[in-house]
Amino acid sequence: MEKQNLALMELGRLMREIFRGFKKRIGEQNQEDIKITAEQFHLLNAINLKQEEVIQKDMAEIMGKDKSAILRLIDSLEEKELVRRAVDKNDRRKNYLMVTKTGERVLKQYQIIAFQMMEDIQQGLSVSDLNTFRRIIEHIKDNARKL
Amino acid sequence: MEKQNLALMELGRLMREIFRGFKKRIGEQNQEDIKITAEQFHLLNAINLKQEEVIQKDMAEIMGKDKSAILRLIDSLEEKELVRRAVDKNDRRKNYLMVTKTGERVLKQYQIIAFQMMEDIQQGLSVSDLNTFRRIIEHIKDNARKL
DNA sequence: AAAATTAGTTGCATATGTCAATTAATTATT
DNA sequence: AATAATTAATTGACATATGCAACTAATTTT
Numbered sequence: 585m586e587k588q589n590l591a592l593m594e595l596g597r598l599m600r601e602i603f604r605g606f607k608k609r610i611g612e613q614n615q616e617d618i619k620i621t622a623e624q625f626h627l628l629n630a631i632n633l634k635q636e637e638v639i640q641k642d643m644a645e646i647m648g649k650d651k652s653a654i655l656r657l658i659d660s661l662e663e664k665e666l667v668r669r670a671v672d673k674n675d676r677r678k679n680y681l682m683v684t685k686t687g688e689r690v691l692k693q694y695q696i697i698a699f700q701m702m703e704d705i706q707q708g709l710s711v712s713d714l715n716t717f718r719r720i721i722e723h724i725k726d727n728a729r730k731l
Numbered sequence: 732m733e734k735q736n737l738a739l740m741e742l743g744r745l746m747r748e749i750f751r752g753f754k755k756r757i758g759e760q761n762q763e764d765i766k767i768t769a770e771q772f773h774l775l776n777a778i779n780l781k782q783e784e785v786i787q788k789d790m791a792e793i794m795g796k797d798k799s800a801i802l803r804l805i806d807s808l809e810e811k812e813l814v815r816r817a818v819d820k821n822d823r824r825k826n827y828l829m830v831t832k833t834g835e836r837v838l839k840q841y842q843i844i845a846f847q848m849m850e851d852i853q854q855g856l857s858v859s860d861l862n863t864f865r866r867i868i869e870h871i872k873d874n875a876r877k878l
Numbered sequence: 879a880a881a882a883t884t885a886g887t888t889g890c891a892t893a894t895g896t897c898a899a900t901t902a903a904t905t906a907t908t
Numbered sequence: 909a910a911t912a913a914t915t916a917a918t919t920g921a922c923a924t925a926t927g928c929a930a931c932t933a934a935t936t937t938t
Contacts, residue, residue: 598868600795601875621893626743635865641916648751653895655918659892677903677916694807705874712869720746720856720864728748732921756916788885800926802887824885824934 599676607686609697618664625694626668627657631681632691639678668692749852752832755845765837767809772841774804776827777811779838813837 606622616666620628628647631638640658644651661667672678683691693723706714754769767775777793778785787805804807805828808814815836819825830838853861 594751594778595746595868598872598875599742602742603870605875622834623894639916648747650893650896651917652897652919654869661907673902675916679917681820704877705871709867711872713863716860716863717867720860724852724858725748727854728752729746730851736917768924786885796925797927798886799888803925820937822885827884 602701605698606701609701610694617693618666618686618692620666620690621662623657624661624666625691627654628661628683628687628691629695631667632683632688637680637681639672643681666713672686741771753845756848757841764840765813766781767808767811767837767841768875771813772838774801775808775830775834775838776842776874777789778814779830784827786819786827790828801807808834810857811837862877 603622610619627647629644630643634642634646638646640654641651643658644654647654658667659671661670664686665684667691668682668684669679670682672680709717738756750769756764757769757772774790774794777790781789781793785793787801790805791801794801805814805816809816811833812831815829815831817829819827856864863864
């Protein structure tokens with residue numbers, strides 16, 4: 585039991601380290617620029633990634649959170665003018681989520697940080713290792729989704 | 732840039748899925764028994780794992796959190812009588828953290844859940860895959876620490 | 879003895895998140 | 909067409925988590 589358990593713990597600790605590093609680098613960001621939290625970044629990124637139009641409900645599903653949590657995250661992003669809600673003309677219950685130009689710019693800055701972090705984190709790993717790692721992550725993710 | 736970036740995102744998402752699953756299973760726990768949150772479990776487990784005596788400061792370092800965050804987590808664990816603080820006789824600034832019998836019992840219950848989760852998550856992966864995965868995690872962890 | 883350091887504590891602010899109830903809009907049913 | 913059911917978003921109440929800065933008490937350094 586010990587080993588597997590440890591693996592889970594290690595993964596958690598690992599993520600905290602990475603998260604900590606990410607926050608630290610964000611903190612070192614240009615002061616005058618708009619700052620967002622990791623969760624805000626994550627949501628912004630997820631909206632941006634989607635090819636199709638998305639509404640709040642979709643994001644709640646994608647991010648595995650309550651719709652009210654998403655609503656408040658979007659509130660915070662809208663306040664910073666990184667995202668706007670646009671009502672669907674055909675179904676006025678729906679708000680399409682639109683990333684603003686500022687949103688794209690800020691997102692890009694954060695992506696650069698994330699990219700740099702990935703580079704640093706992957707230092708010293710072979711291409712084959714990385715491929716195996718990605719494959720396993722995908723596999724685990726599928727399993728985790730069913731939990 | 733895309734691929735590496737995705738790997739980071741995937742890892743984050745993966746952890747959230749696992750964490751979500753863990754919380755869900757915790758929620759399904761036996762009503763009459765003492766319930767703890769995921770963070771409480773994590774701290775309790777970390778204290779328990781340590782071979783040497785630990786004080787709050789140590790746990791803050793180990794868990795990568797502010798000492799006040801740890802303090803409050805310990806408050807909550809102490810309230811449930813899962814942990815006790817014992818003042819160091821030689822240095823009365825220090826509180827040694829002791830897991831109670833109840834703490835051990837509760838911890839064991841949650842470890843079983845965590846263990847079961849690990850089993851489910853690892854379904855379908857070969858032993859060699861798992862070993863590679865652990866090795867990479869270790870490597871990444873070393874890199875992450877330097878971030 | 880005074881100054882500096884250390885461990886723990888407290889107050890305050892913020893972020894995040896869930897659940898349940900409510901509102902408004904739309905769709906299905908009688 | 910009127911009523912009922914469903915859907916998306918919102919709000920309120922509440923719990924958890926976390927960091928920062930200021931403070932206290934104990935110990936160590938100067």
